[in-house]
Amino acid sequence: MALELNQVTKKFGEFTAVDNLSLAIGEGTMYGFLGANGAGKTTTFRMILGLLNATEGRITWKGQPIDYGTSHTIGYLPEERGLYPKMKVEDQLVFLGELRGMKRNDAKAAIRKWLDRFEVPQNLNKKVEELSKGNQQKIQVIAALMHNPELVILDEPFSGLDPVNVEMLKSAVKEVRDQGATIVFSSHRMDHVEELCEQLSIVHKGQQIVEGSLRDVKRSFGRQNVRIRSDYDLTGLQSVSGVRNASYALDGAVFQVTDDETAHALLQEALNAGPVRHFSIEEPSLQDIFIAKVGNEHA
Amino acid sequence: MRDFWIIFKQAFLSKAKSKAFLITTAVVVAGIFLLANITTIIEAFDDGKEESTAIPVVADNEALVDRLGQQRTAMGEDSELEVTGDSRDVLEDQLKEGEIESFLILRAPGGDSIEAEYVSESSEMFGFPMMLQEALQSMQTEMRAAEMELAPEQAGALFEPVGFEQTTVSSSGKTEEEMNQARMLVYVLMFLIYFAVIMYSNMIATEVATEKSSRVMEILISSVSPVKHMFAKVFGIGTLGLVQMLLFGLAGYLAMKSSSSVSEMSEEVFSSLGLGNIPASTIVYAIVFFVLGYFLYAVLAALLGSLVSRTEDVASLITPLTMIIVVGFIIAAMGLSTPDAAFVTYASYVPFFAPLVMFLRVGLLDLPWWEPALAIGLMLLTIAVLGWFGARVYKGGVLMYGPSRSLKDLKKAIQLGKE
Numbered sequence: 001m002a003l004e005l006n007q008v009t010k011k012f013g014e015f016t017a018v019d020n021l022s023l024a025i026g027e028g029t030m031y032g033f034l035g036a037n038g039a040g041k042t043t044t045f046r047m048i049l050g051l052l053n054a055t056e057g058r059i060t061w062k063g064q065p066i067d068y069g070t071s072h073t074i075g076y077l078p079e080e081r082g083l084y085p086k087m088k089v090e091d092q093l094v095f096l097g098e099l100r101g102m103k104r105n106d107a108k109a110a111i112r113k114w115l116d117r118f119e120v121p122q123n124l125n126k127k128v129e130e131l132s133k134g135n136q137q138k139i140q141v142i143a144a145l146m147h148n149p150e151l152v153i154l155d156e157p158f159s160g161l162d163p164v165n166v167e168m169l170k171s172a173v174k175e176v177r178d179q180g181a182t183i184v185f186s187s188h189r190m191d192h193v194e195e196l197c198e199q200l201s202i203v204h205k206g207q208q209i210v211e212g213s214l215r216d217v218k219r220s221f222g223r224q225n226v227r228i229r230s231d232y233d234l235t236g237l238q239s240v241s242g243v244r245n246a247s248y249a250l251d252g253a254v255f256q257v258t259d260d261e262t263a264h265a266l267l268q269e270a271l272n273a274g275p276v277r278h279f280s281i282e283e284p285s286l287q288d289i290f291i292a293k294v295g296n297e298h299a
Numbered sequence: 300m301r302d303f304w305i306i307f308k309q310a311f312l313s314k315a316k317s318k319a320f321l322i323t324t325a326v327v328v329a330g331i332f333l334l335a336n337i338t339t340i341i342e343a344f345d346d347g348k349e350e351s352t353a354i355p356v357v358a359d360n361e362a363l364v365d366r367l368g369q370q371r372t373a374m375g376e377d378s379e380l381e382v383t384g385d386s387r388d389v390l391e392d393q394l395k396e397g398e399i400e401s402f403l404i405l406r407a408p409g410g411d412s413i414e415a416e417y418v419s420e421s422s423e424m425f426g427f428p429m430m431l432q433e434a435l436q437s438m439q440t441e442m443r444a445a446e447m448e449l450a451p452e453q454a455g456a457l458f459e460p461v462g463f464e465q466t467t468v469s470s471s472g473k474t475e476e477e478m479n480q481a482r483m484l485v486y487v488l489m490f491l492i493y494f495a496v497i498m499y500s501n502m503i504a505t506e507v508a509t510e511k512s513s514r515v516m517e518i519l520i521s522s523v524s525p526v527k528h529m530f531a532k533v534f535g536i537g538t539l540g541l542v543q544m545l546l547f548g549l550a551g552y553l554a555m556k557s558s559s560s561v562s563e564m565s566e567e568v569f570s571s572l573g574l575g576n577i578p579a580s581t582i583v584y585a586i587v588f589f590v591l592g593y594f595l596y597a598v599l600a601a602l603l604g605s606l607v608s609r610t611e612d613v614a615s616l617i618t619p620l621t622m623i624i625v626v627g628f629i630i631a632a633m634g635l636s637t638p639d640a641a642f643v644t645y646a647s648y649v650p651f652f653a654p655l656v657m658f659l660r661v662g663l664l665d666l667p668w669w670e671p672a673l674a675i676g677l678m679l680l681t682i683a684v685l686g687w688f689g690a691r692v693y694k695g696g697v698l699m700y701g702p703s704r705s706l707k708d709l710k711k712a713i714q715l716g717k718e
Contacts, residue, residue: 012715049521051698068302071522082514087313098305099522143518 002027002182003048003151008057010043010206017043019206020057025184025199030177032197033186034286036294040206041186042079045153048184049076061151072101075149079156079186081136082143085129089115089139092128093146100147107146114142118168134165141169145176152176154185158192170196190286200286202293209293218283221292226255226263228270229278237269252278302523303531310535314502315542324543328550335554353379355390358405363413363438367405370434387418394420403431411446413439478663481581482635485662488585489655491544493628496592496654497621499540500600501613503533507604507697508613516697525697526690529605533597540593584661584671591678592654596620598682602689605696606708627652631659638663648674650681 001024010018018040025031035041046052048059050066061070084092090111097107115121118138128136137157144152157173158166174196177183187193193200200217202210210217223244228234229252237255238246242262246255257263263281270276314320333340358364361382368380380403383390390402401419408414413435417428444454507529510516519528603616630652634643638660647657647670657674660666695715699708 046698051517051520068522068524074521076518076521078514078517080514082516082518084313084510084515085513086317091313095305095309096518096522099302099519 001025002062003031003184004058004060005044005048006058006060008044008047008054008059010040010047010052011055016206018047018054018203021203021206021208022057023201023208023211025182027182028177028180029182029199030173030197031182031184032193032200033184033203034188034190034193034200034290035186035203036188038205039203041203042155044203045076045155045184045186048153049074072147073150075100075144075147075152075181077140077144077152077154077157079159081133081140083128083136083139086127088125088127089131090124093139093143096143097146100149102147110146111142114146117172118142134161137161137165138169141172145172148176148179148181150181152181152183152185154183156187157185158187158189166192190290194286202290204294210289214286217286217289221284221289222258223256223284223288223292224258224260224263225282225284225288226257226266227278227280227282228252228255228266228276230270230274230276232270232274234270234273236273237266240265240269303527306519306523306528306531307535307538310506310532311539314506314536314539320539320543324546327547331547331550332554335551335557353381355383355385355399355402356380356405357385357387357390357402358382360405360407363405363407366438367434370438371430374430374434391418394418401427411439411442413442481663484581485659486635488581488662489628489631489659491547492585492589492592492654492658493624495540495544495589496596497624499536499593500596500620501617503536503597504600504604504613504617505610506532506536507601508607508610511605511607511697512609520697525694529598529601529690529693530686533594533601537590537593537597541590544589581662584658587675588654588658591675591682594682595650595654595678595685596624598685598689602685602692602696605693606699606712608699623651624655627655631655634659635663648677650674650678653678 003023003025005021005023008018008021009016021040021044023031033041033044043052047054048061048066050068050071059066061074064070066074087095090108093111094104094107097110098104102110111124112121115124118141120135120138123131123135123139128139131139137160141154141157144154152173154173158169161169170192173183173185185196194214197214199213200210201208201212212220228237231251234253235248237243237253240255240262242257242259242265244256244258246253255266257266260281267276267279270279356364364380364382371380383402385393387404390399393399394402397420401417404416404418406414415431415435417431419428440458441454444457449457510519523531599620600617603620604613607613607616627646630643630646634640634646634656637643643656643660646652647660649656653674657671661671692709692712695712696708698715699712
């Protein structure tokens, strides 16, 4: 495993920000780190980056603790924009690139390459404060990726961007992953995580609620959605044993079930009532899982 | 070490290239040149029609006026005297109208004594009547000597000047003239140190707060340790300060040299500033105290800057710091006239006041070498302690967000830094 967090706990005085968190992230994987606001995501990232020391537990990157000796191999995108507003894009990125161990000329070449890729080469000599939010975020992403880091930590990389920009940044992140980088990113946009991540973890109030590969997480969630479309009234199907929840729309209904037998029973019942135009068993979305897990905790 | 230089360079260059810095520097340099050439500029605006400087003289004996004219020429004065037939009343009216600036009434009753009255608009022209009096005095003495029929040697013996020498036995061991020169120089340098320390420590605090509020700090300290970042910043802006001061100094020097009125005007200024014969040690001390004073306050400013998360809050946190410098400046300003007062002596060892007050004492008094050395040692010690303490605060402070305007956050920051 490339990045390992072993029973990491972080306390600020009495407050426990991260409680006994364990992660193992393989090299070249994309890892989603999910949690509501204040769940401890940023604190965990700061510990990984070595900005904060864990109260207990151990964090290693390729078997070594992360410190300023290894920081050249790490890319970081903080949650809020982290750029000098008054500095020109090129000067700024050259500075940040040099700090990550790049040579001046390499940095300049990389900046041009990335700006072209993001279709904003005209921003090279503009001040950051003159750019739109989406374009600032592009600069921020370049700052995190330009030095070809082995480990990339992205804190909410896609928040507040329009769909076109999200796609552009997503494809850039995927490309970096394909080149072998290990990427950890946090988000509360479940669809992004679902699309990008092989592995994920959901934290809530400092505690890890879910951890594993996307498929395992969905399987072990133990619930599926059965979608049926029919011209007949389907409300009666709610009484089928094993149905946990049902929601109705104009042309059909979605039932939450825990096993395949219940799904088949539902189909039988529906066919008994009349012709069925559509039947499908759907995996739960990450959104469902997140709301179920975190929502329960709230309750 | 590479990281240190990258941040150093960035701190230095981004400020040095900023419009604010370039404009300030240009304005001050232009001001220096303007001041140095002020006489030329005034002359250029002058229409050249100088009014006659001849002074009307009411006299019953024209030979006396000629004699006075000769005497004054001998003394190196060139203002003209002009015998007038107008009465005193007419001249007084002219004086009130502003047509003339002054007039002289000259009489020699009995032929061996001189009576004179000098009437002028105001008593501003202090030196001129004195010189007139002097000239008349020697004329009268000559007249009397002639009357007594003294031989030239006898007259010469009478007028032989007395051997007079002025020596002071104050603790400074410097003559009054030297003191005045030194005072002027020390005052100018003190001002420079004072302004530089306020300006650059403010710059540091604002810079650190900006990096925090723009969250670029998180990226920076994920590649460089906060302590290294802090010191690179302090050194970078400190170097900027030194460069700016050197630029001002160079501009001042060049302005003086190139000034068209170089002959008298600037030499006068040079000597009145004590620049003609600046003791090298004073300049060296000025640089040493500038650098140390800067570091002392800069480290504190960086520490305070790391506590705020919005640049708007910098001003309120930095006020106590500014107050300390102001107090130091007031003590030093009072010490200009009494550099050997007890409170000045004591204050000169307080590290926060030393850059101004000890420099003042070093510049004005002849101190045993260990006194400034002790103050410098104490300052170095304080800088080391503050650096150590500041680094701890800084490490946590830069990660702290939220409303922070009080020094209570110090404790929180140190705690966070430890974690």
